[in-house]
Amino acid sequence: MNEPIAVTPKSFKSAVKPIWCPGCGHFSVLNAITKAMAALAIDKDNSVLVSGIGCSSRLPAYVDAYGFHGVHGRGLAVAQGLKVARPELTVIALGGDGDGFSIGGNHFLHACRRNVNLVYIAMDNEVYGMTKGQASPTTPMDWDHSKLTPHGPGVRPFKPAAIALAAGAPWIARAYSGNPNQIAKLIAEAIEFEGFSFIHVLSQCITFCPEQTDWKAIVHERSEPPADSADQAARLFLADDGFATGVLYREARATWPPPSPVTTDENEALATLAATFEAQ
């Protein structure tokens, strides 16, 4: 009799070797994803990783599951369409801060409020890494390493967790690339949560922002339970220094699309679907 094949993180790694710079934070996220998939014994034939464009968006190629390396900023649009059409799939959307908060910023807002049951991992290194180090939506105002913004971008950085809350996301976590075990735990929890679950990962770009190695001394894991109401979460985020990790907010909310009455009549089904869209 054949022995059952052990489900290990390694069994979720593809044969493609990552071409990230040595020390890039995205390696940790890749390891965390495969670890979480192994821990939950996820069926790789029924799981899909969807990304946009950027260093972090290369990640689906490195996982042995289905993947879609899409158009810049449009990963969430593809991921939501896929999950609505094939609800039985485990869908993980991922990408970087430029991809998710600038080019794809509008998709991020509406994915939060629409609440399709999928996981979104934003690997935030506060820079456009693939295009050689320009300021992104999360770059600090005074970051002066880019020739394009030699005095710093001078623009207040985007606050991903607070914006996700304001836009209606029901599950929000923050993690740090220096703690892959925590990221794996959060990804597993996010997959099991029924709704749109957003993980903001502080994922260092060692090449263009070497100072991000200092994050190690600043990040801190929250010991308190997550906020369980938007009011409580808003108070938490007002006092947040941006480096608290763990699940920050969790609240059950109806997912989209709502269950539609079962019908075998095609016209009736289309009418129900149209009414659902109109109600949004």
Ligand code: SF4
């Ligand atoms: Fe990672 Fe930065 Fe290198 Fe891109 S440029 S692979 S984000 S370290």
Ligand code: MG
């Ligand atoms: Mg980036």
